[in-house]
């Protein structure tokens with residue numbers, strides 16, 4: 134999901150190691166599905182944004 138314009142794209146498959154998908158408390162629910170959301174910037178916003186605008190670790194490198 135794009136942080137800037139809110140554009141979303143569905144992703145059918147995940148690669149790499151799985152994130153933790155077991156909740157530590159189910160609050161009585163019977164869970165049958167989990168959803169992972171990847172936040173970032175869509176290509177349109179990346180090309181429109183100044184390079185350092187949304188890259189947080191740049192701030193850390195400067196410290």
Ligand SMILES: [Zn+2]
Pocket residue numbers: 135136137138139140174175176177178179
């Ligand atoms: Zn966007």
